[in-house]
Amino acid sequence: MRENGRVTSATRRPETPASTVPTRLIATDLDGTLLRDDKTVSDRTIAALAAAEQAGIEVFFATGRPARWMDVVSDHVHGHGLAICGNGAAVVDLHGGPGAHRFVKVRELEPDTALDVVQLLRAAAPGTVCAVERTFGLHLEPGYPLMHMEPPEIVLPAEKLLAKDALDADQPVLKVLAFHPDMDPDDFLSVARTAIGNRANVTRSSPSALLEISGPGVSKASTLELCCAERGIAPEEVAAFGDMPNDVEMLTWAGRSYAMGNAHPAAIAAASGRTAPNNEDGVAIVIERILAERL
Template sequence: MRENDRVTSATRRPETPASTVLPRLIATDLDGTLLHDDKSVSQRTIAALAAAERAGVEVFFVTGRPARWMDVVSDHVHGHGLAICGNGAAVVDLHGGPGAHRFVKIRDLALENARDAVRMLRDAAPGTAFAVERTYGLHLDPVYPSLHMEAPETVAPAEKLLADDAPDADQPVLKVLAYHDRIAPDDFLTLARLAVGDRATITRSSPSALLEISGPGVSKASTLALCCAERGISHEEVVAFGDMPNDVEMLTWAGRSYAMGNAHPDVIAAASGRTVANNEDGVAVVIERLLAGKA
């Protein structure tokens, strides 16, 4: 078995007993996890993050969001200022604050793999609409719906967006988005994974049938594992939080993990513990217990 296979395994890890030893790193998803539904960060959560850092625990934000959508948490990273974005496609330094984020690691989706994934999904699920996420902008199929908070850089068929001479072709492709308006979200994910196979990693974080396609072996878990290895941190020393299928591998990999009260059933099955919902500050609840030696 390859190392990436171990990192991204979706087999549930046995529950880790409660310990009074603090973790060295907290890894938390954002939307549906750390953030309230209105995308705010509560004062309780801000205080819990700050307390964790004062206790010597690093906090990583691990999200499907692109780097340019990270302004909402830039003021709450307390010193180290690192985030894993795009489901593991990029590690971003947030030290400069809003508008000054810097890429420190990129794990892109090769053009050949992206083109293959688009072709395979068009064949397997006619009517699929695509978007291409590059480092600094979003590019859309003409039929792709208005799902995101920004205007596209370019509108053209996905094949043209992925051509060698495409607009912004000098920027790496971080992920391809695929949307279908007539297939149930979990069914679309299963169909896409079967169709595309090992040409790409496919997951989802949206309640709709919107899939996120990354490079082979690229996930929140695998990039988090790389970052932890660089710091000499083992998976047993990590506590992770999440709510959607794109969090499953990370929750499985971490020594301790918590599904939110609002989590997808697959996330509940993968995590070793559970906390209350995002709107009830579920991440802060666990951090407070960790710091008090009660989790």
């Protein structure tokens, strides 16, 4: 269902026959989807993405990663395309390769709302510890596990990380990460969504009990929708790929969508089709088919 132009349900709408609407944009998740488990991109996938752009199809990466973790993609796909980062909190232009990335759009989580969310989670799921993702750095609460690709810049309670006089208060908050050491990941997601309600968007992409919390209405899908509207591209002209709950809205919104062979059940339910696992070039297989349809 769509309300005021935004996706509000994961229920699949009927798919427009692919043969009648050519694909103009490809949106693909990274980890577990485009990237193999060793975080590389296969030669076949690199060639498929390049062929899509050469055919006039725009390529968007859509990931929960922050912008500064996009070098792995730029290194392997020659710095082409745009990236929706932080589950929709930012859009980054990758053209030019590592070191030349620039923010095109930022959809921040207000610090007061972020702190409200942290406190609600602590009450609903005691033992929760959080981290704050800003545009240029990740800051942790004491006790938050060192599970990310970089060391934290600051370690303080969330109340201080989100204070008006915080060291980096001039940087927008893109999302809050919430970790629970004992809960089942899907149970933690359910508890968090109930506790937080419509104050923020809550999802997950990790196999652990790690939640990703963005501003209200901010998701891969809603940011992709904004970007497509700016380009005059309709949902029916978009092909999307994903594997985890943070891809559900995007897989629902796109006219053609594919859950990977290794996907979470929620992603499978949201997508209109399936493809091979990430380690078997599932994205490339579909792109090759899309390009063959244009001949």
